[in-house]
Amino acid sequence: MASRRIWKISKAGSIDRLRLVEGDELPAPGPGEARVAVRSVGLNFADLFALQGLYSATPRGEFTPGLEFSGVIEELHELHPEAKSELRPGDRVMGAIRFGAYADRLNADTRYLRKIPAGWDFAEGAALPAQGLTAYYALRELGNLRPGQLVLIHSVAGGVGLLALEMVRKMGGLAIGTIGSPAKIPFLRESAGLDPAAIIVRDPRRFAAQLDGALQVLDRSGFDLVLDAVAGEYFQPAFDRLDAAGRLILFGSATMMTHASRPNYFTLAWRYLRRPRLDPIEMISENKSCMAFNLIWLWDKIEAMTRLYDEMLELDLAPPHVGRRFAFTDAHSALRFFQSGQSVGKVVLEIPESAQS
Ligand SMILES: NC(=O)c1ccc[n+]([C@@H]2O[C@H](COP(=O)([O-])OP(=O)(O)OC[C@H]3O[C@@H](n4cnc5c(N)ncnc54)[C@H](OP(=O)(O)O)[C@@H]3O)[C@@H](O)[C@H]2O)c1
Structure with missing residues (x-):
């Protein structure tokens, strides 16, 4: 048994209900688990949806948010027989978890733990797994991305977006990115090396024309792939501009997020009624596809997920960009900032070694 500090919400519905609990008792790690002293927690947009009660995978009743973390192994019961990494107490690790990362100590499935790459700090480690x-x-x-293909990445300055941008480049593709605010342009130009012509500040009134303009500059007839977690009014113009055999991958709907602690059900209902719709029969003659996923429902597909995890690590990515670091105890400020849509790169909570409970 070990003592820990952990953020808990009694019931999803309002971010304000999230409370820090001191002295919570963590049982000893079970078979295949390691106890990790957490040093950084990565925030995910799904945390906000889960806290507001808008995420279908959210546990019923009391729960702790958080899908990714990094830290140091304190105790290892035994490695899971299918664990891919040789791990020992004292190792610096990063991991994915199905809720529960907002804690300064946790028991993690060793199949989802990997050593933090050399030279990365804990925050960078917490920015990668999920x-x-x-x-x-x-x-x-x-997406089955191939060299030379053109990808539209929505929210390219965000956590997933910047990682996707680097992966597209490593896979030999070319990317155009969208953002919601011009304040993100300097970072994308100077730090992420995106050409100004490849950056679109989304304008709902002329988004189709913005896409046409970007395609024209590149002399392309359409996108091979669209990564869309924004949806809303931006879905259809991008789908319409898929090239033959193009794919739109839908994995979120950030436009449903409001900027208050609770969801605004009237706005949500309005946006839901106006959600994108496709005609599957039309898609045959148009030669275009739409695929959708939520990784959390693939959590138990261990073989597939851990294979992809390791393939991703083989890309030898640069450390992810951490845009803002908050103290673990300041989770509310971190969540409010993340919810504003102004963040660039990853937002993390940090727990200095000296502050471990
Ligand atoms: N399905 C899955 O398995 C899965 C897994 C991870 C993430 N996701 C989704 O992928 C997206 C990116 O996740 P992330 O954690 O990396 O977040 P992120 O991109 O770092 O931050 C979310 C971004 O959404 C954009 N946004 C658009 N409308 C918004 C609104 N109304 N309020 C606030 N932000 C808004 C903002 O960027 P711009 O305005 O610049 O676009 C904001 O920075 C999210 O939609 C998330 O739900 C899905």
């Missing part, structure tokens, strides 16, 4: 797997699954497994 968001990286999302980008990789969309691009490689569903």
Whole structure:
């Protein structure tokens, strides 16, 4: 048994209900588990949806949010027989978990733990497992991206977006990215090396024309792949501009997010009624596809998920860009900032070694 601090919400519905609990008792790690002293927690947009009660995979009743973390192994019961990494107490690790990462100590399935690459700090480690797997699954497994292909990446300055941008380049593709605010342009130009012509500040009134303009500059007839977690009014113009055999991969709907602690059910209902719709019969003659996924429902597909995890690590990615670091105790400020849509790169909570409970 070990003591820990952990964020808990009694019931999904309002972010304000999230409370820090001191002295929570963590049982000893079970077979195949390791106890990790968490040093950084990666925020995911899904945390916001889960806290607001808008995420279908959210546990009923009390739960702790959080899908990815990094830290140091304190105790190892035994490695899971299918674990791919040789792990020992003292190792710096990063991991994915099906809820529960907002804690300064946790028991993790060793199949989803990997050593943090040399030279990365804990925050960078916490930025990779869930968001990286999302980008990789969309691009490689569903998108089947090939060298020379053109990809539209929505929210390209975000956690998933920047990782997807790097992966597209590593796979020999070319990317155009969208953002919601011009404030993100300098970072994309100077730090992410995106050409200004490949950056679109989404305008709902002329999004179709913005896409046409970007395609014209590149002398392309359409996109081979679209990574869309924004949806809403931006879905159809991008789908219409898929090239023959193009694929739109839908994995989120950020436009459904409001900026308050609770969801605005009137706005949600309005947006839901106006959600994108496709005619599958039309798709045959148009030679276009739409695929959708939520990685959390693939959590138990261990063989496939861990294979993709390792393939992704073989890409030898640069450390993810961590845009903002908050103290573990300041999760509310971190969530409010993340919810504003202004973040660039990853938002993390940090727990210095000296502050471990
Ligand atoms: N299906 C899955 O398995 C899966 C897994 C991970 C993530 N996701 C989805 O992928 C997307 C990116 O996730 P992430 O964690 O990396 O987040 P992120 O991209 O770092 O941040 C979310 C971004 O969404 C954009 N956005 C659009 N409308 C918004 C609104 N109304 N309020 C706030 N932000 C809005 C903002 O960027 P711009 O305005 O610049 O576009 C914001 O920065 C999210 O939609 C998430 O739900 C899905």
